[in-house]
Amino acid sequence: MNNETTAPVTVLGLGLMGTALARAFLKAGHPTTVWNRTAAKADSLVAEGARLAPTIGDALAGGVTIVCLTDYSAVRELLGDAGLEGTTLVNLTSGDSAQARETAAWAEKQGARYLDGAIMAIPSSIGTAEAVILLSGPRPDFDLGALGTVSHLGEDPGLASLYDVAGLTMMWSVLNAWLQGTAMLKTAGVDAATYAPFAQQIAAGVAGWLPGYAEQIDKGAFPAEVSALETDARAMAHMVEESEALGVNAELPKLIKAMADRAIAAGHGGEQYPVLIREFERPGE
Ligand code: FVH
Numbered sequence: 511m512n513n514e515t516t517a518p519v520t521v522l523g524l525g526l527m528g529t530a531l532a533r534a535f536l537k538a539g540h541p542t543t544v545w546n547r548t549a550a551k552a553d554s555l556v557a558e559g560a561r562l563a564p565t566i567g568d569a570l571a572g573g574v575t576i577v578c579l580t581d582y583s584a585v586r587e588l589l590g591d592a593g594l595e596g597t598t599l600v601n602l603t604s605g606d607s608a609q610a611r612e613t614a615a616w617a618e619k620q621g622a623r624y625l626d627g628a629i630m631a632i633p634s635s636i637g638t639a640e641a642v643i644l645l646s647g648p649r650p651d652f653d654l655g656a657l658g659t660v661s662h663l664g665e666d667p668g669l670a671s672l673y674d675v676a677g678l679t680m681m682w683s684v685l686n687a688w689l690q691g692t693a694m695l696k697t698a699g700v701d702a703a704t705y706a707p708f709a710q711q712i713a714a715g716v717a718g719w720l721p722g723y724a725e726q727i728d729k730g731a732f733p734a735e736v737s738a739l740e741t742d743a744r745a746m747a748h749m750v751e752e753s754e755a756l757g758v759n760a761e762l763p764k765l766i767k768a769m770a771d772r773a774i775a776a777g778h779g780g781e782q783y784p785v786l787i788r789e790f791e792r793p794g795e
Pocket of ligand 1: 523525527528546547548549578580583584588605629630632633
């Protein structure tokens with residue numbers, strides 16, 4: 511598949527996401543072959559110009575093959591006996607880095623060129639610049655730009671899944687922190703919509719610190735230029751006390767403070783907050 515949008519492509523798996531992928535390829539002008547275990551899900555795409563492959567073998571012959579199924583076990587179940595010699599697979603199914611590396615090794619043994627990927631987007635944004643598609647494995651000599659903003663992260667096939675899981679950890683941690691504050695403020699009659707803009711400002715401000723903190727982590731030196739961890743920990747105590755006094759859940763505040771206390775006990779109290787990476791780099795208590 512070259513960088514032309516006339517390059518043929520195949521999509522295996524026409525769930526909510528797979529259908530959005532196939533539709534984006536069609537819209538961009540790629541001759542698009544589709545296959546789904548439940549064939550009826552292909553009907554609307556065929557009406558829009560897609561070709562329904564009668565078999566998996568036929569589908570795999572239709573060009574670069576994008577796989578988007580429920581999970582990696584479904585991928586192995588579907589492709590286990592498919593004959594992958596000479597195919598190019600781009601697996602956009604969600605999973606973890608171990609599954610990605612294992613599937614890459616398996617697929618290459620079958621003679622396939624295998625890229626692992628992750629979709630940081632919802633189906634409705636596929637085909638727009640907002641849709642972030644992460645790839646890892648051999649550098650692609652084809653263009654998936656029809657799907658959104660595509661980045662190749664490196665040769666290690668586990669990278670896309672690692673970034674995906676790291677990104678999901680960031681997303682859910684930020685949302686949980688917002689929910690904690692929302693719960694606290696609701697006890698004072700402040701509704702979520704009133705607090706949200708303030709929370710957005712805090713999130714954006716903290717996001718601005720990341721490059722400087724990343725530099726400290728990469729250098730392994732955490733000079734307290736803004737505040738020392740001991741100062742932060744005192745404010746964390748307020749978070750715990752406040753949550754308990756208000757009768758809202760205090761588990762997240764307690765976890766945040768416990769990790770800081772462990773780093774302080776290990777002698778890092780006088781250093782800047784990113785020194786906490788030491789706690790995140792090892793299995794928890
Ligand atoms: N939907 C989303 O917003 C998220 C965004 C981030 C990435 N995820 C991941 O994308 C994968 C597919 O998700 P999906 O939402 O399309 O999932 P479903 O709509 O449930 O479709 C599942 C498709 O997988 C087929 N399938 C499942 N098991 C098998 C199997 N053993 N053999 C062959 N095909 C299989 C299923 O076929 P059918 O049930 O229609 O016959 C669907 O085509 C997923 O990893 C998300 O985490 C989406």
